[in-house]
Amino acid sequence: MxxxxxxxxxxxxxxxxxxxxxxxxxxxxxxxxxxxxxxxxxxxxxxxxxxxxxxxxxxxxxxxxxxxxxxxxxxVKQPSSPIMPAPFNKEEYCYLYHQFISTILPRLVRKSSIDQTYMLCLAPDYPPLMGAMISVAGMQIAPRPTWSVDCAIQSYLYTIAWLQKSIMVKKSTENDDSLLATVILLSVFEACRLDMAPNVAPHTTASGYLLSQRQSQLSKRFTTTSTAIFDLICIESFIYHASLMMLFEPDLDILSSIRQRLDIPLYFSHAKERDIALPVQPILQTSYKFFLLIADATKLARISRHLIDAERILWFHYWRELSEWNQVDHADDKSIELYYVALQILLLKKAPDMSQQEQTLRLSECLQRGLKMFGSLAPELYAPSYLLWPLAILGSISIFEEERKVTNSHINSLIQSRRGGQALWVQKRLERVWDVTKFRESYSISDMRLHGLQLLLDAS
Structure with a gap:
């Protein structure tokens, strides 16, 4: 009534x-x-x-x-709220904050295995983090009204301006959880925004730098479950963006420069030593080592010249490592098999001593296998942009009309499900690649496929 x-x-x-x-x-x-x-x-x-x-x-x-x-x-009925810090103490911002908690965060971090309350407790006392949460929610809620996108952009710009002022003050960032969470979420925002090409590199580089400063504190931080899980979320989110977004941003290469300083295995060994239960990883679909291989293979595949001796040695090392992953049972998550196929394509591009005939056959087999696999996956089960990585690689080596139609239908499914992040942008990028790599009788199929992949890697 x-x-x-x-x-x-x-x-x-x-x-x-x-x-x-x-x-x-x-x-x-x-x-x-x-x-x-x-x-x-x-x-x-x-x-x-x-x-x-x-x-x-x-x-x-x-x-x-x-x-x-x-x-x-x-x-709209909302659960009880914290006191929202200015300038987010308006109804629309409060609504987006609750959407982040109830809808967006469970997509980013597995709800069944992770206590997410630690990061949420930081936000009311740190306006930039609140702004980052609201910006991610405003860009991802469905339906996506104009006002939510406006709120997302305003919150993002506010957060960036705040961080720039903090840099000028030169405050110590050695153990600043709020700052690290903010920068991580800015990477998430860039990976899912629709209004422009991704600009993940600055935020991912910053998060890697912040994580590298925390190594001396890790053993102390793993004395409590909440901080241990928070650190695992942050390191896995960093690896996720630093490895996958390399495909779309050639300048992003932070992993190779700070990997040793990060000492990534410590995060997982400390968790076991402290008996911190981790039924599944909070962000990554499989071991972090697989994503480090993605970064290594992407960097090697980007080379357009012939490999030198040291690079040939690396290629054989990566190929053996990938073959070992193929022997692991991933029946519970078919997306890993799709990633395996995409990684094969990257490495086949620089395969030493492989005949053109064999290269053509293998690339065609990988493409058909990958496109078929993609159709059996449910996009809603994965983080934004996760499925775009293998799909972009498959699309780049598609030179026949039927292959491109299938690729486009898969991209459209991500757009319609609102789970694709930069799906529209990737679609346009592939269209530019396809304009250059239309099949011609005067070129070999292998050359045309590899030329499309090179264009994708060069961000052409």
């Missing part, structure tokens, strides 16, 4: 007080009632009805339109 206007105690004041039928003292930005019971004030705009009926109609209809305008958000 909806309350009639006659039963309302006032038609003025904040929307919270009107909903609760309380007399409002009309103190802005936060009235006394909302301050007392820790609610966020929502004030009517100039074109909003004074009796709040517009909001009630939004609630009554129960349609998706009810969240298309931030004016209606005061009616």
């Amino acid at each position: 909806y309350q009639s206007r006659a039963k309302l105690r006032t038609r003025t004041g904040c929307l919270r007080c009107r909903q609760r039928r309380k007399k409002c003292d009309e103190t802005q930005p936060r009235c006394a009632n909302c301050t007392r019971i820790n609610l966020i004030c929502k004030w009517p705009s100039g074109n909003e009805p004074h009796d709040g009926r517009r909001g009630k109609r939004c609630q009554k209809n129960g349609s998706d339109d009810s969240i298309q305008s931030p004016l209606c958000l005061s009616i």
Whole structure:
């Protein structure tokens, strides 16, 4: 039942007080009632009805339109909130924060195996982290109304400006969890934004630098489960972005420069020593070593000239390592098999002493196998952009019309499911590659496929 206007105690004041039928003292930005019971004030705009009926109609209809305008958000039932730090103490930001907690975070970190509360507790006291959370949510919620994208961009710019000021102060960052979580989420935001090409490299490089400063503190931090799990989330998120986004950003090569300083195995050995239960990894689909191989293979495949002797030795080492991964049972996650196929393609590009005929046959087999595999996967089970990595590689070596149609249909499935992050951008990039690599009788199939892959790796 909806309350009639006659039963309302006032038609003025904040929307919270009107909903609760309380007399409002009309103190802005936060009235006394909302301050007392820790609610966020929502004030009517100039074109909003004074009796709040517009909001009630939004609630009554129960349609998706009810969240298309931030004016209606005061009616959407939300769980209890922390006091949102300025400038995020507005209803639309609060709504996006709750979307991050309930919908976005479980996609980024496996809900079944990880306690996520530690990072959430940091946000109310550190506005840049709150801004990073809101920016990720605003870019990923479905449906994606214009106002949420605007909030995402504004929050992102606010966070960047804050971090720039912090750098000027030259504050010690050796053990700053809030700063590290913020930079990690900025990488997530860049990987899923739709308005421009990804710019993950600066944030991923910064997160790698911050992680490299924490090595002396690791043993102390692993005395509590919450900080240990937080550090594992951060190191795995860094490896995820630093390895996969190399394909799309040629300048991103932070792993090779700081891998030794990070001492990645320590994160996992400390967890075992402290009996910290980790049924599954928080971010990565399989061992971090597989993702380090992805980074190594991507860097080697980017070389356009013939390999020198030292690089040939590396190629054979990577090929043996990849063959060992093929012997591991991944029946519980078929995406690893898809990644295996994409890695094969990368290494086949620089295969020493392989005949063109064999190279052509192997590339074609990998392409057909990979495209078939992709159709059996459920995009909603994976983090944003995760499936784009192997799909981009498969698409780059597609030279026949039927192959490209299948690739495009898979990209469209990611776009429609809103799980593809930069799917639209990758689609456009592949179209540019395809414009150059249309099949011609005067060129060999192998040369055309490898030329498309080189164009992708060069970000052409």
